[in-house]
Amino acid sequence: MKTAIVYYSLNGNSEFMAKNLAGRLGGDLVRLECQKPYPARGPLKFIKGGKDAMAGVEPPLRPYTFDDTGYDLVILAFPVWADKVPPAINTFLRDHDLSGVRVALVVSSAGGSGEKCVADCVSKMRGQANPPVLSLRNPADGKDAQLGEKLEEFCSTLR
Numbered sequence: 001m002k003t004a005i006v007y008y009s010l011n012g013n014s015e016f017m018a019k020n021l022a023g024r025l026g027g028d029l030v031r032l033e034c035q036k037p038y039p040a041r042g043p044l045k046f047i048k049g050g051k052d053a054m055a056g057v058e059p060p061l062r063p064y065t066f067d068d069t070g071y072d073l074v075i076l077a078f079p080v081w082a083d084k085v086p087p088a089i090n091t092f093l094r095d096h097d098l099s100g101v102r103v104a105l106v107v108s109s110a111g112g113s114g115e116k117c118v119a120d121c122v123s124k125m126r127g128q129a130n131p132p133v134l135s136l137r138n139p140a141d142g143k144d145a146q147l148g149e150k151l152e153e154f155c156s157t158l159r
């Protein structure tokens with residue numbers, strides 16, 4: 001099974017998840033970065049990022065390698081931004097047709113369930129009505145004692 005783990009991460013949590021999953025499942029890590037990065041700290045972080053996420057902005061991305069037809073499984077990992085997907089994911093979903101691929105989502109939030117963000121993502125993908133979802137709260141902070149079990153359970157549904 002050829003797997004891609006495509007991720008966008010502003011503060012490292014989604015990157016932590018993407019790398020952990022790559023260690024367990026193997027596969028290509030594909031990092032999405034905005035050509036003009038969003039502020040990673042300070043008040044503008046939430047103002048600018050939240051505004052663009054709510055508006056569905058599709059910012060230009062730095063070059064990356066991803067072949068729409070090259071994978072059996074694509075895992076998308078990203079943070080919740082104002083209950084939406086972050087703008088880099090909008091651009092990725094606009095540019096790639098994932099309708100023929102198995103897709104799974106890994107969503108990182110500060111406190112919410114991530115449900116609205118997942119619904120936003122599903123609405124922007126073709127042919128992915130009910131993908132497997134792993135939703136975690138700031139997983140890189142080391143506070144979730146069950147993280148390893150959750151990851152292993154998620155991976156076993158994907159293998």
Ligand SMILES: Cc1cc2nc3c(=O)[nH]c(=O)nc-3n(C[C@H](O)[C@H](O)[C@H](O)COP(=O)(O)O)c2cc1C
Binds near residue numbers: 045138
């Ligand atoms: C612009 C912005 C908006 C956010 N909106 C939400 C939100 O609506 N709900 C929530 O639980 N967390 C929200 N967060 C927190 C992040 O989803 C959370 O800290 C996540 O783990 C960060 O992932 P990252 O380290 O991969 O960037 C927001 C963060 C940013 C920067």
